[in-house]
Amino acid sequence: MxxxxxxxxxxxxxxxxxxxxxxxxxxxxxxxxxxxxxxxLGESIEEVEEIEEMAEEVAVEDIKEIISETVGRFYYIDKDENPMITVGMTVKKGQKVGYVEAIGLKTDIKSEFDGEIKEILVKNGEVAEYGKVLVKIGE
Structure with a gap:
């Protein structure tokens, strides 16, 4: 035994x-x-490394938002069909990126930041509520 x-x-x-x-x-x-x-284990080593890399990329890119300060229709394409902004376009602080129109009055929307247009969240001619994010700008 x-x-x-x-x-x-x-x-x-x-x-x-x-x-x-x-x-x-x-x-x-x-x-x-x-x-x-x-x-x-929750994740493999490769998955953990991939998640860390994605987190670094997100942390590096500082996204800023242009917000509607009024209610109305947001336009970023003018009457002649020329876009004031497009995704990928570089804008400067103070540059007009569109306007909000309500009861015949136009309120210019200007960028408060230098950067590149990353995303346009409101379609041309769509209603923009007060406080709604219109455009995202990154570095």
Missing amino acids: KNDMNTINEIIKVIGESQLTEISIEEKEFKLFIKKPKLV
């Missing part, structure tokens, strides 16, 4: 040090089944 315990301990040691997850041994009057518990 002592010899059998030494053998069992050796088998356990070998499985613990190997990549085997289970072993089954059967002899005349002896059965042995050993199974290592599965180690569950």
Whole structure:
């Protein structure tokens, strides 16, 4: 029996040090089944590194928002069908990026920042509520 315990301990040691997850041994009057518990990790190392890289990219890009200070229809394409802004276009602080029109009155919308137009959130001619983000600008 002592010899059998030494053998069992050796088998356990070998499985613990190997990549085997289970072993089954059967002899005349002896059965042995050993199974290592599965180690569950939330993410693989590659996924963690990818998430960290994405977080760095997001942290680097500082997005600023141009917000409607009035209610009305937002226009960034003029009457001659010329866009005042497009995604990817660089704008300067104070540059007109569109206007909001309500009951015949036009209120110019000017950029408060230097940067590149990243996204236009309100379609040309769509209603813009007070406080609604119209345009996103990044560096």
